[in-house]
Amino acid sequence: xxxCADERTTGCxxxxxxxxxxxxFSKAIMYCGTSSSFCSCCHWRSSSFKIFPRSxxxxxxxxxxxxxxPFFCRASSLETATVRTTNxxxxxxxxxxxxxxxxxxxxxxxxxPLKTIQSPDGEIIDCVLSHQQPAFDHPLLKGQKPLDPxxxxxGYDSTGVAVEILQQWRTSGEVCPxxxxxxxxxSEADVLRASSVQTFGKKVKSHVLVDTSDVAHEYKxxxxxxxxxxxxxxxxxxxxxxxxxxxxxxxxxDQYYGAQATINLWQPVVADPNEFSLAQxxxxxxxAGIDLNTIEVGWQSRLFIYWTADDYGATGCxxxxxAGFIQTNNGFAxxxxxxxxxxxxxAQIDITLLVWRVPGSGNWWLLxxxxxxxxYWPSVLFTHLTEPASQVQFGGEIVxxxxxxxxxxxxxxxxxxxxxxxxxxxYFQQLQVVNGDNYLVxxxxxxxxxxxxxxxxxxxxxxxxxxxxxxxxxxxxxxTCP
Numbered sequence: 283x284x285x286c287a288d289e290r291t292t293g294c295x296x297x298x299x300x301x302x303x304x305x306x307f308s309k310a311i312m313y314c315g316t317s318s319s320f321c322s323c324c325h326w327r328s329s330s331f332k333i334f335p336r337s338x339x340x341x342x343x344x345x346x347x348x349x350x351x352p353f354f355c356r357a358s359s360l361e362t363a364t365v366r367t368t369n370x371x372x373x374x375x376x377x378x379x380x381x382x383x384x385x386x387x388x389x390x391x392x393x394x395p396l397k398t399i400q401s402p403d404g405e406i407i408d409c410v411l412s413h414q415q416p417a418f419d420h421p422l423l424k425g426q427k428p429l430d431p432x433x434x435x436x437g438y439d440s441t442g443v444a445v446e447i448l449q450q451w452r453t454s455g456e457v458c459p460x461x462x463x464x465x466x467x468x469s470e471a472d473v474l475r476a477s478s479v480q481t482f483g484k485k486v487k488s489h490v491l492v493d494t495s496d497v498a499h500e501y502k503x504x505x506x507x508x509x510x511x512x513x514x515x516x517x518x519x520x521x522x523x524x525x526x527x528x529x530x531x532x533x534x535x536d537q538y539y540g541a542q543a544t545i546n547l548w549q550p551v552v553a554d555p556n557e558f559s560l561a562q563x564x565x566x567x568x569x570a571g572i573d574l575n576t577i578e579v580g581w582q583s584r585l586f587i588y589w590t591a592d593d594y595g596a597t598g599c600x601x602x603x604x605a606g607f608i609q610t611n612n613g614f615a616x617x618x619x620x621x622x623x624x625x626x627x628x629a630q631i632d633i634t635l636l637v638w639r640v641p642g643s644g645n646w647w648l649l650x651x652x653x654x655x656x657x658y659w660p661s662v663l664f665t666h667l668t669e670p671a672s673q674v675q676f677g678g679e680i681v682x683x684x685x686x687x688x689x690x691x692x693x694x695x696x697x698x699x700x701x702x703x704x705x706x707x708x709y710f711q712q713l714q715v716v717n718g719d720n721y722l723v724x725x726x727x728x729x730x731x732x733x734x735x736x737x738x739x740x741x742x743x744x745x746x747x748x749x750x751x752x753x754x755x756x757x758x759x760x761x762t763c764p
Contacts, residue, residue: 396459420606463610545632
């Protein structure tokens with residue numbers, strides 16, 4: 283049986299955890315309605331890593347059965363999942379109320395456009411007046427207008443970009459007028475894919491690895507409710523654990539005023555709609571599990587941004603899906619697909635992203651090389667990133683549901699291991715940070731973290747042409763990763 287999140291899990295192998303989870307479906311019937319329960323999170327030790335102290339959470343594993351007189355478990359409060367009422371049939375009134383909530387949310391987030399562009403890929407791009415974008419719904423930003431572009435950090439190099447990164451909505455030649463910004467329109471279908479309006483556009487709470495001066499790491503299993511069947515208004519729900527797998531490089535123990543990386547673009551296979559694969563870097567400050575502040579940028583088939591000021595709690599969101607990031611560019615739609623991706627053994631495509639803290643204002647700006655200044659996160663959004671960051675991480679991340687006790691076949695990077703090298707394995711190159719003198723400098727004394735090198739690995743070092751760099755990735759389930 284899967285043990286609770288304490289020292290009893292020390293030494294558990296991944297196979298044992300998968301077997302425990304796979305067996306939990308049948309065991310849940312036996313335990314339902316009794317004092318026994320499955321715990322929401324499982325922490326374990328790995329080499330020099332140790333567990334951060336956490337507040338206890340005791341959610342109960344719940345399995346609902348479709349029977350003439352259905353019984354159900356009493357669920358305690360869940361920290362990172364939305365519990366749906368499932369012991370009753372779905373009523374038309376409930377569905378109507380849900381749609382009303384979604385439409386009210388969409389009315390707030392989809393601002394009145396000055397112009398609308400239909401993209402060939404089916405997406406709708408709204409050209410919204412800059413001062414009416416969602417960021418200015420924030421109470422501390424109301425009535426403001428976007429700031430003028432700042433100077434980039436010293437040492438920034440805008441040369442060497444050989445391949446133009448394209449977005450489908452621009453292929454027709456249409457553009458958003460000056461004074462507006464392009465925003466990908468959020469649809470009802472987008473929101474319905476989330477477990478609730480409240481969780482739409484948000485990451486799961488506290489799933490990142492955070493380093494401190496004593497090299498402490500937290501690895502956490504997070505969870506969510508997933509509807510897998512629908513018959514006569516009855517819903518079957520199963521309890522899924524989300525395993526987060528990383529291959530990353532990080533630096534800590536100093537003050538960081540920004541970061542830059544060149545990231546190889548791929549389109550990895552994602553085995554389940556509730557999983558994902560991405561490459562990004564994190565600029566971080568604060569304490570995991572309490573008040574972690576992050577700024578995150580990268581690709582997930584689309585260029586995305588993310589921020590949180592409370593460890594993925596009530597604050598923050600992807601892209602422009604809440605009041606936060608202020609976009610200043612009228613030619614790039616954050617959250618829309620970017621391309622072309624790299625091809626195995628063929629052309630390699632990459633993007634260079636720079637995030638830096640502007641001296642004086644403390645705002646964090648985002649630039650897509652060579653000179654696409656996308657916008658900024660105002661310093662008032664944060665509690666710790668009002669000051670320099672304390673850690674920067676670069677790397678790949680996937681979510682693994684481990685359905686039926688098997689590792690997912692979701693790929694990281696190109697879907698090939700680091701040893702295959704250039705043209706076949708995904709890469710990060712030119713890893714840099716911004717120092718206290720507002721200079722971009724190469725990352726020094728970087729450390730690596732591979733959650734399971736049999737599934738996804740990493741090989742890095744310093745190259746005369748690439749600077750601090752690494753290859754990473756893997757296929758997921760394989761002979762070496764059962």
